[in-house]
Amino acid sequence: MNIKETQAKSILRKQKKIDSWFISRYGMNLYRGCSHNCIYCDGRDEKYNVEGTFGKDIEIKINAIDLLRRELDPSRKRKPFNSGFFLVGGGVCDSYEPVEKKFKLTQRALELLEEFNHPIHMLTKSVLIERDIELIKSINQRSKAIVSMSFSSVDDKVSSIVESTVPPPSTRLKTLSKFKSEGITCGMFLMPVIPFLTDTPEQIEASVKAAKETGLDFIVFGGMTLKEGRQKDYFLKEIGKHFPDLVEKYKRLYQLGKWGEPASRYSEKIHRLFYEVARKYKIPIRIPANVFSDILSENDLVTVMLEQIDYYSKLRNENSPYGFAAYSVSKLDKPLSLIKNRLKNLKGVGNFTEKIILEILETGKSTYYDKLIYF
Numbered sequence: 001m002n003i004k005e006t007q008a009k010s011i012l013r014k015q016k017k018i019d020s021w022f023i024s025r026y027g028m029n030l031y032r033g034c035s036h037n038c039i040y041c042d043g044r045d046e047k048y049n050v051e052g053t054f055g056k057d058i059e060i061k062i063n064a065i066d067l068l069r070r071e072l073d074p075s076r077k078r079k080p081f082n083s084g085f086f087l088v089g090g091g092v093c094d095s096y097e098p099v100e101k102k103f104k105l106t107q108r109a110l111e112l113l114e115e116f117n118h119p120i121h122m123l124t125k126s127v128l129i130e131r132d133i134e135l136i137k138s139i140n141q142r143s144k145a146i147v148s149m150s151f152s153s154v155d156d157k158v159s160s161i162v163e164s165t166v167p168p169p170s171t172r173l174k175t176l177s178k179f180k181s182e183g184i185t186c187g188m189f190l191m192p193v194i195p196f197l198t199d200t201p202e203q204i205e206a207s208v209k210a211a212k213e214t215g216l217d218f219i220v221f222g223g224m225t226l227k228e229g230r231q232k233d234y235f236l237k238e239i240g241k242h243f244p245d246l247v248e249k250y251k252r253l254y255q256l257g258k259w260g261e262p263a264s265r266y267s268e269k270i271h272r273l274f275y276e277v278a279r280k281y282k283i284p285i286r287i288p289a290n291v292f293s294d295i296l297s298e299n300d301l302v303t304v305m306l307e308q309i310d311y312y313s314k315l316r317n318e319n320s321p322y323g324f325a326a327y328s329v330s331k332l333d334k335p336l337s338l339i340k341n342r343l344k345n346l347k348g349v350g351n352f353t354e355k356i357i358l359e360i361l362e363t364g365k366s367t368y369y370d371k372l373i374y375f
């Protein structure tokens, strides 16, 4: 591994709107590059501009904590932070990749987030997160924490090939169980599910069952993208070493996708399968609103809940105006409660959606949402 210390210009990455997968408005990459080097990693794609050889060259943003302190300091801000969780993880690194043991940027960032009372959402594949369990517990008590780990399956054998340097899924589940027993919201990001390797009905059922048995609060599903260039080339090269017969199959499945997505027929089939299995185990497939209803602003709460309703409706093969409605709400520059009487002027909002929005504004909940998300 080659380590390079660099000076970053900024740390917090602000999103244009609330992210309904992670319930976040801000994210951060404290490192660049990831020595976990999972063979499917999307961070390898050229668009992220990670220099050098992905998996070997790791940048340490050595001034990250000074910058973050300044960026989090409310006295330096003209407008307060938007409501939502600060996502620590994902993107072009894993916040608990091996260099964290020495540089502790994630631990120090968490200390700052605790000091400034921000809710956090951690996403990692590394059990090094256990080192910070007391800190995360304390943040959870003050402002709330979510701990998520990503999995391509719960099959230790396949994992040892496609993500060989991270702890096996069985160990990651034990880590989640520890956080869960401390009263922290925990979830599984089952992504990427890898075609031909981790996508059989049995494997998907095993993952959902494991999430349920571990007591996780949600399981979020995602397929694998393979973008042309560095990501696809590396994946096919590595797959060729272990499963030479699959190379042509991947080439056929990943042909036309603008974003590196597989053929749409495959995606639809696999999402439907996941939905049916999750329904059988009655586990939410998005982070449920009771986790964040007291944290988000009313507009963001409505946006996320409508987007989640949209996701469920499409999986149920129903026509859905909810995505449009969510988008309209996300663009508003005033609180929804000020335009309660004019909700139907918003694109995508008809009688039923209006009813849902009004119920959320009045109670922070939605009967229709609960019916969908808890099956």
Ligand code: SF4
Pocket: 034, 035, 036, 037, 038, 040, 041, 042, 043, 090, 091, 092, 093, 094, 125, 163
């Ligand atoms: S742990 Fe995440 S960021 Fe690191 S290589 Fe694997 S998929 Fe990429």
